[in-house]
Amino acid sequence: MRNLVITAVLLAAAVAAWAQSQDALVARGQAAFKSNGCYGCHMIGNFGTPIGPDLSQVGRKYSLEYLARWLRDPAMQRPSAHMPALELSEDNVRALAVYLGSLR
Numbered sequence: 001m002r003n004l005v006i007t008a009v010l011l012a013a014a015v016a017a018w019a020q021s022q023d024a025l026v027a028r029g030q031a032a033f034k035s036n037g038c039y040g041c042h043m044i045g046n047f048g049t050p051i052g053p054d055l056s057q058v059g060r061k062y063s064l065e066y067l068a069r070w071l072r073d074p075a076m077q078r079p080s081a082h083m084p085a086l087e088l089s090e091d092n093v094r095a096l097a098v099y100l101g102s103l104r
Contacts, residue, residue, distance in 0.1 A: 022098065029099025032092045041083070044103060052083065059101040067097040 033039065039048035042055045058067070069076070071093045074083040088096070 025095050025098040026102050028091075029095035029097070029102075032088075032096050033099060036086060036088070036092075036096075038096075055100060055103060057104055059103040062101070064097050064101045067100050068093050071096055 033044070041052035042048050043050050044055050062070075066077075071086065071088060073085060074081040075085065
């Protein structure tokens with residue numbers, strides 16, 4: 001019984017840590033969206049410029065893996081894409097993908 005309680009406490013702590021890390025990634029991704037000037041072409045809610053696609057609900061349509069691939073090399077995903085290739089670190093790619101994936 002004691003092992004079961006310890007396991008439950010550890011599992012609860014792991015879930016809480018995961019949720020905090022996801023929240024931190026979303027916040028970092030939102031900051032990267034702004035610092036990389038993504039709002040110059042994209043809208044999220046009422047923020048940004050409607051030149052490119054509105055990203056307000058992009059997380060409903062695409063997986064995190066696809067979003068990350070797109071951010072790494074848009075032309076590889078769609079050769080006719082007008083989005084420039086961005087020089088993003090893998091950390092920024094991950095954070096942006098998590099942020100965009102959270103937009104539902």
